[in-house]
Amino acid sequence: MTNINIHPSKAKAFVVINCLLLILSICIVSCKNDKTAPQKSATAVVSCQGDNTASLTESKEVGFFEALKTKSPIQIDGCGKDAIWSSSTWYGMNYKWMGNQVDSTDYHGRFKVAWDQEHLYILVEIIDDKLNPTLGDGLENFWKGDYVEVFIDEDKSGGDHKFNHQAFAYHVSTEGHAIDQSTLQKPIFLDDHVNVKRSQEGNKHLWEMAIKLFDKDFDENAPNNIPVKIVAQKSIGFSIAYGDNDGNNNRENFMGSKKTHGNNNDGGYINADVFGELLFRE
Numbered sequence: 001m002t003n004i005n006i007h008p009s010k011a012k013a014f015v016v017i018n019c020l021l022l023i024l025s026i027c028i029v030s031c032k033n034d035k036t037a038p039q040k041s042a043t044a045v046v047s048c049q050g051d052n053t054a055s056l057t058e059s060k061e062v063g064f065f066e067a068l069k070t071k072s073p074i075q076i077d078g079c080g081k082d083a084i085w086s087s088s089t090w091y092g093m094n095y096k097w098m099g100n101q102v103d104s105t106d107y108h109g110r111f112k113v114a115w116d117q118e119h120l121y122i123l124v125e126i127i128d129d130k131l132n133p134t135l136g137d138g139l140e141n142f143w144k145g146d147y148v149e150v151f152i153d154e155d156k157s158g159g160d161h162k163f164n165h166q167a168f169a170y171h172v173s174t175e176g177h178a179i180d181q182s183t184l185q186k187p188i189f190l191d192d193h194v195n196v197k198r199s200q201e202g203n204k205h206l207w208e209m210a211i212k213l214f215d216k217d218f219d220e221n222a223p224n225n226i227p228v229k230i231v232a233q234k235s236i237g238f239s240i241a242y243g244d245n246d247g248n249n250n251r252e253n254f255m256g257s258k259k260t261h262g263n264n265n266d267g268g269y270i271n272a273d274v275f276g277e278l279l280f281r282e
């Protein structure tokens with residue numbers, strides 16, 4: 001038997017180093033677990049919102065908007081700090097489609113649009129006094145919580161799209177999902193179409209999105225649908241809206257980017273005829 005005498009200060013250092021190694025290994029494991037977690041990302045808790053100025057917001061009754069091309073891909077982090085955003089126009093999404101009149105503390109919404117070959121980018125700024133999770137009452141109530149709805153008709157054909165994919169009504173949830181009705185008449189996740197991150201400062205919420213455009217041949221059962229490349233001077237059917245729920249278990253207001261949106265101003269999820277228009281410019 002060999003006796004090893006270790007100086008007490010060295011023994012202390014040994015214990016401290018072992019503890020640090022243990023903490024490091026736990027951290028590495030939990031980071032790995034995060035990568036494989038099925039949940040979509042929620043809110044960025046960091047304070048990172050870019051445009052705090054009360055810059056002019058343009059409202060467009062007929063819902064015609066223009067997007068400028070970004071020279072570099074936009075970083076989707078909910079921060080809105082990319083260069084293209086500072087040179088893009090704020091458009092209003094404050095036409096009351098459904099519900100009672102709101103004041104600017106209950107709801108106020110505006111958005112910017114930009115593009116590159118791969119994506120339509122949208123920066124949405126919402127003032128909302130109470131944020132309710134979209135899927136708090138289950139997937140079947142996907143339109144009842146707070147959410148941003150993005151309407152896209154890639155070929156501007158108009159027409160019925162309720163249970164087909166010749167146009168889309170993406171219900172972008174607070175949990176980061178993109179939901180629309182399937183051909184089997186059930187809500188499904190189309191998360192591959194919309195990459196979204198949110199940030200929050202007080203009652204102001206930024207939703208930053210990169211959206212791939214899919215045409216009428218999109219097949220929800222096929223693994224490899226190919227998005228459409230965006231080019232200058234292309235235009236698409238487009239509207240955007242916010243469903244505001246402040247805790248009454250329903251959509252209390254539906255506020256949109258265009259003065260009217262079809263039957264009862266709730267025609268967008270059924271008929272692409274009612275959408276406005278978005279033009280991609282250099």
Ligand SMILES: [Ca+2]
Nearest residue numbers: 106128129246
């Ligand atoms: Ca509200």
Ligand SMILES: [Ca+2]
Nearest residue numbers: 155157166167
């Ligand atoms: Ca279409």
Ligand SMILES: [Ca+2]
Nearest residue numbers: 128130245246
């Ligand atoms: Ca709300």
